[in-house]
C-alpha cells in the first residue's frame with residue numbers, strides 16, 4: 001500500500017502521518033499532482049451524527065427554466081438512453097446559481113446520472129469544489145479510502161501503475177465490475193456524488209450506472225408488494241475489516257444499517273430498489289436461504305439489466321453527478337495500468353449525504 005511516508009511541517013502538532021499511495025518521482029510534471037492520493041493515518045472521526053436534510057430538488061421547478069435557460073445558445077442537453085443518463089454541454093457547473101443548482105438536483109434525481117462535458121470544475125480549487133458539493137448536503141469522509149492531501153472530503157480515484165495497494169490486491173472473481181451505491185451502509189447514506197476525472201485514459205475506464213427506479217418498476221406486482229415491506233442490512237464491516245487486514249487505517253468505526261428495500265425519493269416521489277451487491281448483506285426477517293435467493297435475484301436483475309443501464313466514456317473535462325438513492329454504479333477496470341500507453345486514470349469524488357431513507361408507507365431505516 002505505502003511507498004513512502006511524509007510528515008507535515010512543524011506548525012502542525014502533532015504531525016499528521018500521511019502515507020503516499022503513489023510514487024512521487026513519477027509525477028513531478030503532473031498538473032494535478034496536488035490531487036494525488038495520500039492516506040491520513042492519524043485523524044480519527046466519531047460516528048456520523050444525525051442531521052436534518054432538505055433535498056434541493058424539492059424547491060426546483062420541474063421544467064428547469066433556469067438550468068435550461070432559453071438564452072443559452074451553447075446549451076446542448078442529450079438523453080444518453082431513454083431510461084437513464086443525461087449529457088450536458090455548454091454549461092459550467094462552476095457558474096451555476098442556486099436556482100440552477102436546485103434544478104440540477106432534481107434533474108439528477110430524475111435521470112439518475114448527469115454528465116457534464118468540457119468543465120473547468122477541476123481547475124477552480126478544492127475550496128470551491130467542496131463548497132459546490134456542500135450545497136447539496138454535508139460532505140462524507142470515507143472511512144478507509146485515500147484522499148487529496150489536507151482534504152479528506154475529496155476521496156481519491158487513482159489507477160496508476162504505482163498504486164501499490166491495487167497492485168497487491170488479488171481477487172478470485174471473474175469480473176472486476178462491482179455495482180454499488182456509495183457507502184450505502186451509513187445511517188443517512190449519500191444522495192448526490194460528484195466525480196471529477198483529472199486525467200482520463202485515451203480509451204477504457206468508463207463508468208456504468210443502473211437505474212434502480214427502472215429496476216424496481218420492472219418487477220411483478222407480487223414481488224414489489226413483498227419487497228415494499230422489507231428492510232435489508234447494509235454493512236460497512238467487510239470494507240473496514242479488509243482495510244485492517246491489509247494494514248490500512250480505519251478512520252471511523254463501521255456501522256451496519258437496515259434500510260428499506262424499496263426507497264422513496266423525497267423530491268420525485270419515485271420508488272427505487274435500494275439494495276446493491278457492494279454493501280447489502282441480508283434481508284431482515286427472512287431465513288438465510290430465502291434472503292440469499294431473493295438478493296441473488298435482485299442483484300442479477302440490477303447488474304444484467306443493460307436496458308436500464310448507461311455506460312459513460314470519460315473525456316477531458318467530464319464531471320459526472322449521480323443520485324445514489326436511485327442508481328447503482330460500477331467502475332469498469334478494463335485497461336492495463338502498467339502499460340504507459342494506456343494512460344493514467346485519476347480523479348476525485350465528492351460525496352454528499354442525504355436523508356435517512358424512507359420506504360413505502362413510511363417504513364424507515366433502523367439500526368441496533
Ligand SMILES: O=C(O)CCC(=O)C(=O)O
Pocket residue numbers: 157182193195205206207329330331332349
Ligand atoms: O472510478 C469510477 O469509475 C467510479 C468509482 C466509484 O465507484 C466512485 O467514485 O464512487
Ligand SMILES: [Fe+2]
Pocket residue numbers: 180181182329
Ligand atoms: Fe462508487
